[in-house]
Every structure is written in structure tokens, then in C-alpha cells.
Amino acid sequence: MGHPQNKKQTLYDKLWEDHLVKSRDDGTALIYIDRHLIHEVTSPQAFEGLRLAGRKPWRTDSVVATPDHNVPSHVEERAGGIEGIVDEVSRIQVKTLNENCEDFGIVEFGINDPGQGIVHVIGPETGATLPGMTVVCGDSHTSTHGALGALAHGIGTSEVEHVMATQCLIQKKMKNMLVRVDGELGPGVTAKDVVLAIIGKIGTAGGTGYAIEFGGSAIRSLSMEGRMTVCNMAIEAGARAGMVAVDDITLEYVKDKPYAPKGEMWELAVANWSRLHSDDGAHFDAVVELKAEEIEPQVSWGTSPEMVVPVSALVPSPADENDATKKAGIERALEYMGLEAGQKITDIELDRVFIGSCTNSRIEDLRAAAAVAKGRKKADNVKQVLVVPGSQAVKAQAEKEGLDKVFIEAGFEWREPSCSMCLAMNADKLGAGEHCASTSNRNFEGRQGYGGRTHLVSPSMAAAAAIAGHFVDVREMQEAA
Amino acid sequence: MRAFTKHKGVAAPMDRANVDTDLIIPKQFLKSIKRSGFGPNLFDELRYLDEGQPGQDHSKRPINPDFPLNHPRYQGASVLLARKNFGCGSSREHAPWALDGHGFRAIIAPSFADIFFNNCFKNGLLPIVLEEEIVDQLFTEMYAEEGYELVVDLEEQVVIKPSGETLAFEVDAFRKHCLLNGLDDIGLTLEDADDIRAYEAKRREQAPWLFDAVK
Numbered sequence: 189m190g191h192p193q194n195k196k197q198t199l200y201d202k203l204w205e206d207h208l209v210k211s212r213d214d215g216t217a218l219i220y221i222d223r224h225l226i227h228e229v230t231s232p233q234a235f236e237g238l239r240l241a242g243r244k245p246w247r248t249d250s251v252v253a254t255p256d257h258n259v260p261s262h263v264e265e266r267a268g269g270i271e272g273i274v275d276e277v278s279r280i281q282v283k284t285l286n287e288n289c290e291d292f293g294i295v296e297f298g299i300n301d302p303g304q305g306i307v308h309v310i311g312p313e314t315g316a317t318l319p320g321m322t323v324v325c326g327d328s329h330t331s332t333h334g335a336l337g338a339l340a341h342g343i344g345t346s347e348v349e350h351v352m353a354t355q356c357l358i359q360k361k362m363k364n365m366l367v368r369v370d371g372e373l374g375p376g377v378t379a380k381d382v383v384l385a386i387i388g389k390i391g392t393a394g395g396t397g398y399a400i401e402f403g404g405s406a407i408r409s410l411s412m413e414g415r416m417t418v419c420n421m422a423i424e425a426g427a428r429a430g431m432v433a434v435d436d437i438t439l440e441y442v443k444d445k446p447y448a449p450k451g452e453m454w455e456l457a458v459a460n461w462s463r464l465h466s467d468d469g470a471h472f473d474a475v476v477e478l479k480a481e482e483i484e485p486q487v488s489w490g491t492s493p494e495m496v497v498p499v500s501a502l503v504p505s506p507a508d509e510n511d512a513t514k515k516a517g518i519e520r521a522l523e524y525m526g527l528e529a530g531q532k533i534t535d536i537e538l539d540r541v542f543i544g545s546c547t548n549s550r551i552e553d554l555r556a557a558a559a560v561a562k563g564r565k566k567a568d569n570v571k572q573v574l575v576v577p578g579s580q581a582v583k584a585q586a587e588k589e590g591l592d593k594v595f596i597e598a599g600f601e602w603r604e605p606s607c608s609m610c611l612a613m614n615a616d617k618l619g620a621g622e623h624c625a626s627t628s629n630r631n632f633e634g635r636q637g638y639g640g641r642t643h644l645v646s647p648s649m650a651a652a653a654a655i656a657g658h659f660v661d662v663r664e665m666q667e668a669a
Numbered sequence: 670m671r672a673f674t675k676h677k678g679v680a681a682p683m684d685r686a687n688v689d690t691d692l693i694i695p696k697q698f699l700k701s702i703k704r705s706g707f708g709p710n711l712f713d714e715l716r717y718l719d720e721g722q723p724g725q726d727h728s729k730r731p732i733n734p735d736f737p738l739n740h741p742r743y744q745g746a747s748v749l750l751a752r753k754n755f756g757c758g759s760s761r762e763h764a765p766w767a768l769d770g771h772g773f774r775a776i777i778a779p780s781f782a783d784i785f786f787n788n789c790f791k792n793g794l795l796p797i798v799l800e801e802e803i804v805d806q807l808f809t810e811m812y813a814e815e816g817y818e819l820v821v822d823l824e825e826q827v828v829i830k831p832s833g834e835t836l837a838f839e840v841d842a843f844r845k846h847c848l849l850n851g852l853d854d855i856g857l858t859l860e861d862a863d864d865i866r867a868y869e870a871k872r873r874e875q876a877p878w879l880f881d882a883v884k
């Protein structure tokens with residue numbers, strides 16, 4: 189695991205080298221996996237594969253499971269546990285995860301367990317994911333865990349089976365990209381706005397083939413929650429993995445987490461983690477720079493996360509685009525979204541608002557939304573505002589701080605931890621044609637419900653939109669408060 | 670895994686950039702715990718005029734007549750022509766399962782999203798990257814000629830047009846080997862089990878906190 193002193197390495201180079209079991213002649217490598225997170229949607233076929241081949245998991249203590257995608261967010265439906273899940277197909281899937289974990293001896297935070305939550309929220313929160321680890325999950329937003337200084341990325345179900353059976357992945361090394369955001373973010377501008385601005389700049393395929401390291405003073409000053417929001421959406425820029433170097437903020441966050449090392453072991457781990465940053469002068473194949481001061485609160489207007497503009501802007505026009513494929517894309521997005529080119533973003537009216545998902549359902553996100561909602565009421569034209577905490581622990585903390593009451597008084601609904609309307613696998617969905625201000629990560633056609641229209645925003649922007657009934661620059665409300 | 674050697678089939682279009690895996694197979698179908706049966710729901714929101722549900726008889730649903738894959742000329746197509754960044758978004762392997770279930774064996778595009786690209790190889794589906802101008806040309810020729818067929822020869826790493834013209838493509842040696850022979854890569858990795866154990870022992874010594882914390 190050591191490396192020559194004179195070699196300048198990026199954080200990704202170090203993580204890669206630390207986990208290299210073997211390089212093969214054909215250019216592939218076997219990479220060792222430290223942590224494997226699983227959920228109900230992408231694991232059943234992998235367990236079935238193991239059974240058919242008569243294989244056992246290589247290391248059960250590396251696996252942590254929880255159901256999140258299909259579990260109901262509704263308090264009453266949720267109270268019934270697995271048997272209470274109304275949708276039969278969802279119930280079978282959650283039950284199957286349960287049975288598979290029992291059969292194979294895997295630790296699972298079950299549907300109403302105090303440890304349950306969205307897999308990418310509970311990983312860091314329990315210390316199941318730590319700096320320096322390789323982390324995989326059959327879920328593209330596994331990039332989230334890179335915020336801890338880990339190499340984390342999504343895999344398909346065949347790879348879930350592969351990791352389960354061998355503790356390794358067959359990989360080719362990616363290229364290195366540095367996205368540097370320097371300067372100080374303005375008031376009301378959050379991690380979500382930063383990452384949306386990055387995707388707006390480099391595009392949804394801009395990071396394809398790269399591992400992205402986020403750096404610069406604006407990233408360094410973000411909390412761990414903020415860094416997770418940024419890394420979460422690396423995949424929306426096409427990069428399987430996003431990461432941030434380990435610093436005091438990381439250590440402060442990780443310390444005392446249930447699965448984090450304690451005592452002497454903690455000291456040992458910290459000493460090891462202190463090298464988890466890119467060396468000065470390390471080579472990056474691509475560097476992208478943004479100035480923090482230039483980033484405004486963002487709102488996505490189209491059907492791809494790169495279709496995003498500052499809240500003060502207008503909906504773009506296909507006439508301004510020269511590239512034929514992009515022009516067609518804009519036209520199709522405008523039609524799907526029911527928007528006019530040149531329309532003000534602040535004139536878009538909302539039908540529903542969703543505050544949640546592995547991008548923005550941590551305690552800090554809920555605090556930001558509550559700060560805007562406090563003492564205000566949702567607009568009449570907004571049919572529903574869902575607030576879905578990312579985990580049981582986040583929910584408990586929010587309730588301790590009285591945030592649930594703030595939301596309920598504002599006319600928002602306080603729900604149970606789940607993916608919920610981020611992908612609408614449970615009962616929380618948009619109706620056809622409805623516009624939603626959403627703190628999630630994908631505005632694809634139909635993502636939040638058949639025919640639904642998603643606008644990606646930060647938690648405070650979502651709360652502000654819920655109050656105003658249309659998009660509004662949250663900074664105006666924050667000044668008024 | 671089913672092997673892929675040489676394949677000849679009718680080409681069909683998915684003529685838009687950034688096709689995400691939600692569009693390839695919508696989430697309601699991901700509730701299945703099986704690996705098969707996703708074919709009828711490939712591009713569900715584009716193919717049908719209503720919202721599909723799992724377990725439905727899809728042959729009774731209203732078909733979208735404007736969607737090219739529903740046109741008689743593309744029935745039985747097995748080579749998909751696509752645009753940039755095909756397969757972006759969710760890591761769901763249900764996307765290649767759905768393409769495979771519908772009968773596609775190869776997808777040609779100027780670029781693919783990483784996870785999707787990788788998932789295809791695990792399912793005997795061959796994603797082929799060709800330059801954008803070449804893909805443009807293939808689209809033009811396909812639209813002009815009904816029953817436009819392409820041959821995909823993995824051994825030789827070429828796509829052969831009806832005119833006989835060949836288009837070379839790159840493919841990683843390991844993936845090619847697995848696909849040509851229909852190999853299960855878990856079995857291959859387990860041949861290196863001793864190396865994995867040796868690495869693991871070393872890692873346990875250097876970073877003991879990574880072991881046995883979760884029990």
C-alpha cells in the first residue's frame with residue numbers, strides 16, 4: 189500500500205492504489221471493496237444468482253442493508269411494517285431483502301428499525317462508510333460517500349453479485365478531474381446550487397470516464413452534509429465517483445459515529461487518513477474552475493440536470509443553440525415541461541414541493557427549509573409539500589429540534605424516511621403535467637411520476653417556492669425575515 | 670452468460686441525446702425480483718399512450734403510433750442506433766435487461782454513460798462507440814432504406830454496412846474475451862482468490878478498523 193515518495197498522486201490515485209489487489213495484463217484491475225451497501229431494488233437478482241451458483245458472500249461484515257426505495261412514507265401505512273405495505277409488488281421486494289439478509293447473515297436495518305433510512309444517508313451517519321474506504325452499492329448515487337474521502341460509486345446488479353461473491357470489482361482506472369470552486373458563497377447559496385452550477389457548466393456527460401475531486405476554498409468551507417450533496421450529484425455530471433479530501437471537518441463528523449473506530453484504533457485510523465488528499469502538483473487530466481461569488485440559487489427548467497439556470501434567469505430558447513442535437517433536446521424539454529422560451533423562472537407556478545432524497549434530506553437540509561418555512565404558510569395553489577427525512581436518525585433529531593412542528597404549521601406534510609417522491613416507487617408521485625420544486629437529483633421525464641415536471645432546487649429554495657406558490661429567489665425572503 | 674460473436678440484424682432508431690435509464694425502463698417495473706420479463710416495458714412511456722403498471726397485459730395497451738420502434742419497418746430490430754450519452758442516470762441493470770428482452774443485441778452510439786456501458790457487457794449486450802459523424806451517417810442510411818441491416822462482428826471488431834463498408838470499433842480485451850466466450854466473470858475472479866486473500870490479510874493488518882465493525 190506504500191508508494192514512492194517522489195510520485196505526486198491525486199486523492200483518487202491513492203485510493204485506487206490502496207485497493208489494488210492485482211493488475212492484469214489485459215489492462216483491467218481487481219479492486220478490493222471495503223463496504224457494500226444494498227437495498228431492496230437492485231439486490232434480489234444478485235442473491236438469486238448466488239443461490240443458483242451455490243456461492244456464499246465473501247465477507248458478510250462488509251455488507252449493510254436497508255430498504256428505502258419502496259417503503260411507504262405515509263405515517264399510517266408505515267406503522268404496519270412490511271406487512272402493512274399496501275402495494276403487493278413493493279411488499280414482496282422489501283420482504284425479499286429481509287429474507288435474503290437473514291439467509292446470508294447480513295446486517296439489515298429493517299423497515300422501522302431506528303437505523304433505517306436512505307442507504308446514502310445511513311452509510312455516513314452510522315460510520316458504516318468511512319474515509320479511505322472503497323464503497324459500492326447497486327445505486328448510482330453511491331458517489332455521495334466520496335464526501336468522506338472515500339472511493340465510492342454505483343454498480344449494476346451483476347456487479348452486486350460479483351462483489352458479494354469475491355469482495356472485488358473488475359475495474360479500469362478512470363481519469364482524474366478536479367472541479368475547483370474558489371471564493372466565498374453568497375448568503376442563501378448552498379451546496380446544491382454549487383453542484384447544479386457545476387453540472388450546468390460541464391454537462392451531464394462532462395464527467396464521463398472521470399473520477400471527480402471537488403476542491404477549492406468554497407468546497408472546503410462546506411459542512412459534511414453539503415459535501416455529500418455535491419458528491420451525490422457527481423453522477424449527474426456523468427462521473428461515477430465524486431470525492432472531497434479529508435480534513436478536520438471530515439474527522440469531526442466521523443468521530444463517535446457508531447461504526448467508527450474508537451480509542452487507539454481511532455488514532456491509528458486518523459493517522460492513516462491524514463494522507464487522503466491530492467499531493468501538491470498532482471496531475472489532473474481535466475480541471476474545471478468556478479468562482480463561488482458568481483453562483484446564484486439555481487433552478488432546473490428542463491428534463492436533464494444540465495438544463496439549469498440561476499433563479500434570476502429566463503427559460504432558454506432553442507433559437508440560441510447552434511448544435512442540432514442540443515436544439516432538438518431543448519425543444520423537446522420545453523414541450524414536456526410545458527414552458528415557453530424566454531419565460532421568467534420566477535413565473536413558473538408549482539403544484540407540489542418535495543423536500544427529501546439522498547441529495548437533500550439530512551438534518552442541515554431540513555433546518556434550512558424550516559428556517560424559510562417558519563411562521564409562514566404554503567401557498568394555496570400548492571397542493572402538497574412533502575418533507576421526507578433521509579433516515580430515522582434525521583427524523584428523530586428534527587423532531588427534537590421541533591422542525592416537524594414548523595413544517596406542519598406551514599401546511600407541509602411530515603413523513604417517514606424513504607426515497608419517496610425522488611423516484612416515485614412508493615405512493616408519493618406527481619400527477620401528469622404537475623410542476624414540482626424538488627430537492628432531489630433527477631428531473632428526467634416521468635422520474636417523479638408519469639408526465640410529472642420536476643425542477644431541481646436547494647431545500648431553502650424549495651421551501652420558498654412552497655410559500656410563494658412559484659419560484660422565488662430565497663434571498664429576498666431571507667432578507668425580509 | 671450468453672456469448673456474442675457475430676450478429677446480423679435490422680437497425681432501429683432511438684434518435685435523441687441523453688436517453689436516461691428511467692426512460693429505458695421506468696421505476697414501477699423495478700419492483701420485480703426477477704431478471705427477465707422487462708422487454709414489453711422497454712421505453713414504456715414513449716411506446717404506449719398510457720401509464721404502464723407491472724403485471725399488466727401490455728398487449729392490450731394503447732400504442733403510441735409516433736414512436737419509431739412501433740413502426741412495422743422496425744419490428745424484430747436487434748441493433749439500436751442511439752445518440753450521445755445513452756444510458757445516463759440510474760445504475761439499474763433492468764435497462765440492459767429490458768433492451769435484451771425486447772430483442773436488442775447491440776447498441777451503437779457516439780458515447781454511453783459509464784455504468785450502463787458496463788452493465789451491458791454483463792448481459793451479452795454489446796455497446797459500440799462510433800464517431801458522431803459515422804453514427805449520423807448510419808441514421809441517415811437507416812431512415813432511407815427500409816429493412817436496413819447491420820452486421821456486428823465482435824471477433825473482428827467491425828460493423829459491416831449493407832454496402833459492405835466496414836466500420837472498426839474499439840473494445841476492451843477483457844470484455845471482448847468474456848463476451849465472445851459467454852464467460853461468467855465471477856468464476857474468473859475467483860481464480861484469483863489467493864491474491865484476494867493475501868491482499869485482505871495485509872489490509873486487515875494495516876487498517877483493522879475496516880473489519881468486523883458491522884456484525
Ligand code: SF4
Nearest residue numbers: 329545546607610611
Ligand atoms: S433518494 Fe432518490 S436518488 Fe437517492 S437512492 Fe433514493 S431513489 Fe435513488
